[in-house]
Structure formats: structure tokens, C-alpha cells
Amino acid sequence: MNLKEYLELVFTDYTLRTITLGTAVLGAICGMLGSFAVLRKQSLLGDAISHAALPGIAIAFLIIGTKNSSVFLLGALISGLIGTFWIRGITSKTHLKSDTALGLILSLFFGFGMLLLTYIQKMPNANQAGLESYLFGQAATLLESDVWLMIIITGISLIILLLFWKELKLLLFDADYTKTLGFNTKFLDILITSFIVIAIVLGLQTVGVVLMSAMLLAPAAAARQWTNNLATMVVIAAIFGASSGVLGTAISASHNNLSTGPVIVLVAGVFVLFSFIFSPGRGLLFREIRFRKNRNDLQLHKTLSFMYDIARTHENISHPHAIKILNNFQGFTRKSLQELEDKNYVTIEGTMWSMTESGFRTASNLYNQLTKEGNE
């Protein structure tokens, strides 16, 4: 199947179209709200909440007795919120740290959910089949109505984000200041946390409980590398999320036996890896290049100032010296010497070097700077 055929299929085939659209919207909302989670250092909250949502789904099924994804979402939302506020309660009222609280809620809720799921499985009721798909997610079960629900919720959260943009931004970077300005920080906090919970719950059906946290984190973590501006970061994260949804769906659709959820997560992981390495501002590659350049500069200056020390003792600064005498000095390499010549600081003739006028001036400035700093 080539790209053109695939694209045609996306527009004609109902299932593929629904899944592609669904994962794209999901990726976008996760990226958007995930940016807040990452910046608020709540990265792993996503993991805890997605696990904590499981008992909610099971209880919702026990109550209504049939499968209905919007009721499940409600159940998941409620138990996710209970989990979130219990985590808050543990960290604020006891001396247990947030990592312990997260791990506790995650595993205890999940275990309880498993208890309920196995209980449901033993029930004489044919409707329960497919409840497990919430564990690992099954994008193929997405219906058009689910996608509409996602789009509506994304729209609502976008509006809320825009309405409270200034407040949320302030809360993100300086919570104390926000409070002194008279904003209701508790309300804002609950607002943004609830929306993060909603985004997580939305994704459960598609990528599942276990991998949901990555959906939330990865686009935001990748976007963080490209900008220091919150608005830009949110937009980039949404784009990264949506494109990993689309690409992941495409890859898994064009191969046998590739489940969509894990592929989406891996694609998002590739985005993160790429951003970590190649982002111009913070990326590892450019950081290494800058680091090397600085080190070379430093060596160059060291060599230059050493030359200056020698040249200074002579009346004629351009008096030639043997390159050999530089040997006992560490910063000297053939390359750095060449570079000095390129910059017109020295001239080289055979095995001799001599300082030029401009090199002497630069070096003396360098020297002045150094001594001045030393005196201060």
C-alpha cells in the first residue's frame, strides 16, 4: 500500500477515518493539557489517574449493566477525580511524599479495578466482553459518536483555556503571586486538574490505561524543547500530539498485528527523542556543539595569551619564534594555530610564528580583561 492509496482509504473507509480523526483529536487535547501537567510537575499524575479510572469504569458497568462509553467516561472521571483528590489529601495531611501517594493510588485503585473486572467476568452476562479493552486500549472500537464527544470536549477545554489563559499562566509560574493578586488559586487548580483528568479519561478507550500517561507527557515534553513561550508550547504540543496520533494510526493500519496504542506512544517517543537531540536552543546536539566551540575558543585564547606573554618581552612584537616553544603548553594544537592564522592574529613561516599587530592588540585586550577581573 503506498501513501496515495492510504490517503484515499483514510477518506473513504469509515473505520480508518474515525480512528485517524479520533487519535488526532486525542493527541491534540492531550498535548494541550499535557503542557500544563508537565510544567506543573504533575507528569506522573496522568499515570496515576489513568489507573485510578479503572474501578470507575467497572462500577459504571455494574450499575447500568451494558456497555455505554459515555457512562463509562463518567464513571472513569469520578473515580479519577477521587484518586486525584486523595493524592492531594495524602500529600497535604500526612508526611508521605507525592511519589508514594501517586504510587499508592495508582496501584490500589488499579488492583480494586481488577478485582471488579474479574468479578464482572464471572457474571452470567454476555455484555461484559470488551471491558478489558480499556486496559490496553483498542482504537478500533472507536465510533463516530466517540469522536464527536472528543471534539466537543476539546472545544470546551479550549474555550476554558482561552478564558482563563492569563490566570492559568500566572498560576503555573508563580502560584504565590497569583494568590496575593486575589485570584482563587484553589478554583484554578481544581479547574486545570479536572481538565487533565478529562483528557486522560478520553484517551483510555484508545490507548488504554497503561500507556495513557505517555500520551499526556510525550508531546508536551517534546514541545518544551522548542520554545520558552507557553502559548507556543501548547500549540506545538497539540501539533505533535495530533501528528503522532495520525502517524501512529497509519503505521499500525498498514501492518498486521500492530496495536494502535503502543505505536502511537512510540511515535510520540520518537518526537521526544528528536526534540531532545535536535532542538536548537536546548537540544543535546547543539549543546554539545556549543560546548566544544566554547572549549576551542578558550584554548585559542589561552594560546594567544601565551604568545602575547612571549611577544611582549621583545621590542619588535612581530619577532619570529619557533613553534616548538609552544609545545609545553597544553592549549596548543596545529588546528588552533591554523585558526589563529586565519583570524590574522599570527603569521606562520615554516616552523616559526610571529605575532601580527591585530593579534597583539586582541591579546593585550584579553590580558587587560583578565587582570581587571582578577583585581576586582
Place this chain on the structure above:
Amino acid sequence: MSSAQIEIQLIASMVAIACAIPGVFLVLRKMALITDAISHSILPGIVIGFFITQDLSSPLLIILAAISGVITVVLVEFIQKTGLVKEDTAIGLVFPALFSIGVILIAQNANDVHLDIDAVLLGELAFAPFDRLTIGGQDVGPKSLWIIGTIVLITLGLLLAFFKELKVSTFDAGLASAMGLSPVIMHYGLMTISSITTVGAFDAVGAILVIALMIAPAATAYLLTNDLKKMLLLSVIFGVSSAIMGYWLAHILDTSISGSMTTVLGLIFLLVYLFAPSKGLFSVLYRQKQQRIEVSLLTFLLHLGNHQEEEERHVKHLNEHINWQKVQSKSVLDLALKNNMITIHKDIVTLTKKGETFTTEAIDYIVDNKNSEIENMKDRFFLFRG
């Protein structure tokens, strides 16, 4: 009880012990979530090991899985060191990626592999007694009992051998390295043991519920004691008792054993969280309320001490002046009266001698701000508390 039932409970208890011991140190070192990461990311190790050995309980599998656990830790630390993202984000990025690789590997070979993700993640303790270890044709018990038993022995041995070192490096890493104990070795040693335990426990209780068995008993014990030895003991007790109770709960409800073990753990934690003496939710709330009243009392007495004029010391006036509600001012007045700090004569409040000394000392305390004094002072002055 049939012998299979006894064996299941024995395996569950062993798993609980094996998890509780490293769990205590992980909770104390604020690294509880690394178990979350490890338990997910051992999946690719298990899958690759399974491809090689075709046997879910071979030692090679455990070694490979433990290696992938340690790789996770190394990766997480590498990402943290680059400073590109916050530390918890690093955990959240690494394990889903590794887990996805594992899931895809399984799905790709689903046809010729008897390994399904549910079994790895959720485990099935009920089948553990059927996989028996035979030595020289003789049945010596379930295989997983031997595996987890060995892990418990190793963990206990290491705990006894390095107890002092572990204790020092957990509570004071600086002191530990000053004493010549390498924090790096301690750290990776603990990580290796955690990975091995997670792997050993996965086919019994499943990879996710290992997290519960590691964190929950330790966290519950931590709410009850501040003594490391007691904490270790308590968390082992909590682990084992929830393993056994969980088994019977599962027996009654006919549900997954690991799920009901976790549920029991959750209930125990909830009870302790609510009712633990001095650290539980209720006693914290009670203490906070008491402290609020004490502060109010102090404010009230200071106000009295500062004003000699009668109209400032009128009962009604106090309501308005310190801006308290009626109920609160009444309870503060009552408390002060009960403790003989004030006398009320015709609705005019006057400090007694005791009240005056208390106020002066309280001001001294506020100026010096030494924490230890206030407790003694409270004991000396208070007969009744709010």
C-alpha cells in the same frame, strides 16, 4: 484447605515479604515511582527472554528482565541529568516507550508465543501450583515458590548484611559518602534488587500489582512508626496479612487473587490513613483544630495584656475587636476560664496572675522562636485543651 491452597498462600506471602523489604527503602528514598517504571519496562526483557527460552520461569528470563529494569533506571537518570525535563517527566517518558516495545513484540509474534500481556501485567496466582519443579523425578513443590523463596532469601541476606549501610545512605547520603560508602553502589544495588523482585513476583501477582505490594505496606507502616526496624517489620506483617486475607476474599468472591490482595492492602491503608495515632488524617485534623484554638487563645490573652482600659476588655467588645464569630469567642473564653488564665467580673475580662506569666512567656517564645519551648510551656500551663 487443600495443598494447592496452602501453596498459593505461601507463594503470596513470600511475594509480599520480598516486595515489602525493598519497598520500605524506596518509599523512604522518595523513589516509589521507580517501581512503577521498572514493573512496566521489564516487559521487553521478559518477552525477549521468553523468545530465547520458551519458558516463563527460567532464570535467564529473570536476568534479562532485571537487566531491562536496570536499563530503565539508567535511562531515567540519563534524561534527568540532561536537565531537559523534570525528573518525574523522565520516568513518565521512559517506561511507556519500553512497555510499548514489549507489547508490540508480543503482538508481532502472537501466533507462536504463549505469552499474553494480561498474564504478564496481572498475573495468575491460581495457576502457580500447577507449574511444578521436579528434581530427579521427584516433585519438590511449585516452581514459583522456589523462585520467590530464593529472592526472599537473597533480599533478607543482603538486608542483614548491609542494614547499617542502607540505613545511613537512606537517611543521610552526605554522611554515607563521607564515611566511604558509595551511594552509587547502594543506589544501583537497591535498584537491582527491586528489579529482580519485580520480575520474580510478576508471574505470581502481575507486574502492576507488584507496585502495590512494594509501596502500600511501606507507606502504611510509615504512617505508624518512625523507626526503620519497626517499619520493616510492620510492612512485612501488613504485606503477609493482606496476602492471606486477599486470598480468602478472592476465594469467596471468585475473583482475581492479585486484585483482591491489592484491595485488602488498600483497605488497610485507608484505615491507617484515617485513624493512625498522631499521623492519621483524623488526628492531624484534630491537632490542626487544637492549634488553631491555641493560637486564638494566645491572641486573646495578648490583647488583654495590652489593654488596661475597661471598654477594651468587655466581653462583647472582644467579639468585634478581634473579629471572631460568637461561637469561637465563647469557646476561647471558656477555655481561658477553665485554665484559670482570666477572671470575668461583670462582663469585664481580667488576666489572672497565671494568665500574665503565660502571656509574657509566650511573647518571649514568639521573639526567640524556639520550637522546643512551646511544648513544655503548654504542658505547664494547660489543664484543659480545646
